[in-house]
Amino acid sequence: MELFEERGFEGTTVADIAERAGLTKRTFFRYFGDKREVLFSGTELLEAGFVEAIAAAPADASPLDAVAAGLDAMADRLQDVGDAGARKRQAIIAANPDLQERELIKMNGFATAAAAALRDRGVTEPAASLAAEAGIAVLRIAFARWIEGPPGQDIHELLHESLVELKAVAA
């Protein structure tokens, strides 16, 4: 990440990253498919925690509230990374169209995973997909406010505010 900031994403080679991390290139490729994956390595974990929390939501939670429980779990992890780290990562992604595409694909994956988790809870379609997509819309907007806003905001609160706002918008 430091290297991407110093040299730009395009200007950083896998050899550079491996050297800075004290790894051989071979070891690097055992963990990452390519250098893009360095930026997205946390996403699978984020998705796993998100899906788990949707599954674990109270049985009587509405579909959207189950997704909100998932977002809350996601917020725990994001808050650990912190807005400063998230802001750096976003600056690297914003500078590179390939990375923006990858980011969109990951977000789309979150929505697909959330819809599947809701169907496992017995939610029918199209409610499952709509609640999932609406939840990801809430995430995207809260996340943007987190990294664009003043340092030190709590992403949990921003997610909660965005959810309330979504409910108002759809009322």
Next chain:
Amino acid sequence: MELFEERGFEGTTVADIAERAGLTKRTFFRYFGDKREVLFSGTELLEAGFVEAIAAAPADASPLDAVAAGLDAMADRLQDVGDAGARKRQAIIAANPDLQERELIKMNGFATAAAAALRDRGVTEPAASLAAEAGIAVLRIAFARWIEGPPGQDIHELLHESLVELKAVAA
């Protein structure tokens, strides 16, 4: 489009497309950046009509209802293409990860354009972005039902049903 169906997207060259359309390659490239653009050439028009209809919605329409007016305009054009045409296009896109990425980027563009159109109507953030994203979620789900469901469905009705469902999910 016929060629993509016959030979697959990868197996079709720009020369093939130009020949079938009775164009020189040079003329082809005057209209399209690459062969992917052939599949997405209608998208700009779709977005323009969408944004125009949001701007033209009654002044007292809620943000989400203004987006719904935009979706209705989009449905007019989609209904002209028909579900058979949309289904063929989707089959080509589904078979190619590059095209799926492009499709996600276009959908993301719709949401960005809708949020801007809402801000022009005086809607503040985050309501503008949330209503825009929620509207695109409605579009995606209605569109999937249109092309996956029985032939001859009216996309207007599916959009309307998805919107009602979104309101129920968010209630």
